[in-house]
Amino acid sequence: MDYKQTVVEALAKALDGQLTADEIAAKLERPKTSDKGDMAFPTFTLAKVLHQAPQQIAQDLADKLETTDFEKVEVVGPYLNFFFDKGSYSEATLQTVLTDGASYGQNEDGQGGNVPIDMSSPNIAKPMSMGHLRSTVIGNSIAEILTKNGYHPIKDNHLGDWGTQFGKLITAYKLWGNEADVKADPINKLVEYYIRFHKEDVEKPELDDIAREWFKKLEDGDEEAHRLWKWFREASLQEFNDVYDELGVKFDTYNGEAFYNDKLEEVVQILKDKHLLVESQGAQVVDLSKYDLNPALILKSDGASLYITRDIATALYRDRTYAPAKNLYVVGSEQTYYFKQLKAVLKEMGVKSADNLQHVPFGLITVDGKKLSTRSGRIILLAKVLEESVKLAAEEINEKNPDLANKQAVAQQVGVGAIVFGDLKNERTNNIDFVLADQLKFEGETGPYVQYAHARAESMLRKAANVDVQPAGNQITDPEAWDTIKTLADFPAIVKMACKELEPSVVAKYAIRLAKTFNKYYAHSKILTEDAELSARLALVKAVSTVLKEALRLLGVQAPDEM
Ligand code: ARG
Missing domain, CATH: 3.30.1360.70 (Arginyl tRNA synthetase N-terminal domain)
Incomplete structure (x- = not known):
C-alpha cells in the first residue's frame, strides 16, 4: 500500500x-x-x-x-x-516484497522505449583508464535502472578505434615495433610506441606528415594499414574484455568509431545539401555562432574525418536503427562543450534525436591522490587496481571468516564490488579521489558494508530454515523494525528517482540507508528468538535481503550469501 x-x-x-x-x-x-x-x-x-x-x-x-x-x-x-497503521502497513509492505521478489520496485514507465547508452568507449591501443571505468560502471548501472523502469537499453561501446592517432601508431610500429613484442603484451607495447612517437616528433616534425599519410591510407582502405589496425584493435579488445568480464559488464554492440567510416560520406552530403559546411583555412566547418559555440571542424584540409564527424554518423545511425526514447552518452565532464557542439550540429541537420541527446557527464577520478594520464606515461592500469582490491578483500576475509568456503570467489565479489560501489555512491558529477583501502572497509559507507548486511540476513535465514516466513506485520512492534519496513517501502520510489536523474548514487545511498536501519534493528532485537513473532521477523529479514540484493544488482555489484 x-x-x-x-x-x-x-x-x-x-x-x-x-x-x-x-x-x-x-x-x-x-x-x-x-x-x-x-x-x-x-x-x-x-x-x-x-x-x-x-x-x-x-x-x-x-x-x-x-x-x-x-x-x-x-x-x-x-x-x-x-x-x-503499523500493522497493516508492515503486512502489506512485506507481503509485496516477498511476493514480488527481485521484481519488487519494477515499473513500466518506459513502455519498452529504446535507449542507446554510449558507454565505456575506451581508446584502442591505450590502457583503459579509471575514467573509462567510471563510464563503464555508471553506464551499466543506468542500463539496469532503465530496465527496472520499463525501458529497453542498448549498451553500445563506442570504441575509439579510428582517427589520426592510428596513423601515428602505424608509423611508430613500422619504425620501432616488432610483432613478437606486441603479441606478448599488446597494450603496453603499443603505448610505448605511441609515447615514443610523441617524444620524437618534437624534433622530427616530418613524423607527423608520415602519420597523416598512414591515416589517409587507412581511411582509403589500404591493405597493410587495415591489417595493422585490425590487429591492434583485436589485441586491445581482448585486454578490455578481461576487465569487462571481471566487472560483469556486457555490451549489446561494439560499434566503435570505425564502424561509421562508410557512413561519413552521407553526413558530409547532408551538411552540403543543407548549406551548413563552410570553408575555413582549407578545412570544412559548421558555423555555430548562433548557439554561441565555436565552429565544429568536420573535415581537415586533407579530407580526413574527425571525432565529431564520426559522432554525427553515430547519432544518425542510432536515430534510424532505434528511434530512441532517450539517447544517452555517458562520457566525462571534460567533453561537455564538445557534446554541446555535437547537439547543435545535429539540430542544424534536422536529426530527430538531437532533441533527446543527453550527455550524462561524470567527474574526474584520481587514485590515492594520483592523476591519470596516458601521454606522460604515468599510467594506473585499471586491471591493476582491481587486482589490488581483490587482494585486500581476500586479506580482510581471511581475518574475519577464515573458515569460509569459496574464499577466493567471495574475495572477487567483494573486491570488485568495493570499487564499483565506491564509485557509484558518489553523485556522478563529483570528482572523486579513490583511496582503495577505505572502499574495502566493512564499516562505513562501502560496498562491503552493504554486502555484509545482506550476508548477515542470509545467514539468519539459513539458521531458521525450518521456520515459516510469514509477514503477519501487526506482530512486529519495535521501532527499529518499523524504520526498516518504511525504508523497504521506499524502494519503488527510489527506482523511479534514480531513473529520472540518471543517477546510480540514489540507489547506492538507499542501499546504505537500508543496511544501516537493518543493522540497527539487528543490534537491538533478538531476531531469532523462538516466540510468536519469529516468522514475522524472518519475513522482514527475508525482505531486507531481497531488496539489498536487488539494489546491489542495479549497481552491478554482486551479493554473496556468505562472507
Ligand atoms: N573514446 C572517447 C574517449 O576516451 C570517448 C567516446 C565517447 N563517446 C562518443 N560517442 N563520443 O575520450
Whole structure:
C-alpha cells in the first residue's frame, strides 16, 4: 500500500482543490524520528495564501480529514503529523516484497522505449583508464535502472578505434615495433610506441606528415594499414574484455568509431545539401555562432574525418536503427562543450534525436591522490587496481571468516564490488579521489558494508530454515523494525528517482540507508528468538535481503550469501 499516496489523497480531499496532488506531495516531509509520525504536512506556505495562522489551518485540516487509514493524525503547531497503521502497513509492505521478489520496485514507465547508452568507449591501443571505468560502471548501472523502469537499453561501446592517432601508431610500429613484442603484451607495447612517437616528433616534425599519410591510407582502405589496425584493435579488445568480464559488464554492440567510416560520406552530403559546411583555412566547418559555440571542424584540409564527424554518423545511425526514447552518452565532464557542439550540429541537420541527446557527464577520478594520464606515461592500469582490491578483500576475509568456503570467489565479489560501489555512491558529477583501502572497509559507507548486511540476513535465514516466513506485520512492534519496513517501502520510489536523474548514487545511498536501519534493528532485537513473532521477523529479514540484493544488482555489484 502506498501510504504517501493515501496521505496525498486524504489531504487533497480536505483541501478541496486548494492544492493539486503534486503540490501536496512536494510539500510532504518525513519526520526525522518515528515518534513525530511517519509523514508530516507543513502548513506555512498555505498560511500566506489563505491569510490564516498555520496552526489554525493545521487544526481545520485535521478536523476535516477522514482518518480511518491512519493510526492517528496529530496537530503539532503548524504541522499535521500522520501516523501510519503499523500493522497493516508492515503486512502489506512485506507481503509485496516477498511476493514480488527481485521484481519488487519494477515499473513500466518506459513502455519498452529504446535507449542507446554510449558507454565505456575506451581508446584502442591505450590502457583503459579509471575514467573509462567510471563510464563503464555508471553506464551499466543506468542500463539496469532503465530496465527496472520499463525501458529497453542498448549498451553500445563506442570504441575509439579510428582517427589520426592510428596513423601515428602505424608509423611508430613500422619504425620501432616488432610483432613478437606486441603479441606478448599488446597494450603496453603499443603505448610505448605511441609515447615514443610523441617524444620524437618534437624534433622530427616530418613524423607527423608520415602519420597523416598512414591515416589517409587507412581511411582509403589500404591493405597493410587495415591489417595493422585490425590487429591492434583485436589485441586491445581482448585486454578490455578481461576487465569487462571481471566487472560483469556486457555490451549489446561494439560499434566503435570505425564502424561509421562508410557512413561519413552521407553526413558530409547532408551538411552540403543543407548549406551548413563552410570553408575555413582549407578545412570544412559548421558555423555555430548562433548557439554561441565555436565552429565544429568536420573535415581537415586533407579530407580526413574527425571525432565529431564520426559522432554525427553515430547519432544518425542510432536515430534510424532505434528511434530512441532517450539517447544517452555517458562520457566525462571534460567533453561537455564538445557534446554541446555535437547537439547543435545535429539540430542544424534536422536529426530527430538531437532533441533527446543527453550527455550524462561524470567527474574526474584520481587514485590515492594520483592523476591519470596516458601521454606522460604515468599510467594506473585499471586491471591493476582491481587486482589490488581483490587482494585486500581476500586479506580482510581471511581475518574475519577464515573458515569460509569459496574464499577466493567471495574475495572477487567483494573486491570488485568495493570499487564499483565506491564509485557509484558518489553523485556522478563529483570528482572523486579513490583511496582503495577505505572502499574495502566493512564499516562505513562501502560496498562491503552493504554486502555484509545482506550476508548477515542470509545467514539468519539459513539458521531458521525450518521456520515459516510469514509477514503477519501487526506482530512486529519495535521501532527499529518499523524504520526498516518504511525504508523497504521506499524502494519503488527510489527506482523511479534514480531513473529520472540518471543517477546510480540514489540507489547506492538507499542501499546504505537500508543496511544501516537493518543493522540497527539487528543490534537491538533478538531476531531469532523462538516466540510468536519469529516468522514475522524472518519475513522482514527475508525482505531486507531481497531488496539489498536487488539494489546491489542495479549497481552491478554482486551479493554473496556468505562472507
Ligand atoms: N573514446 C572517447 C574517449 O576516451 C570517448 C567516446 C565517447 N563517446 C562518443 N560517442 N563520443 O575520450
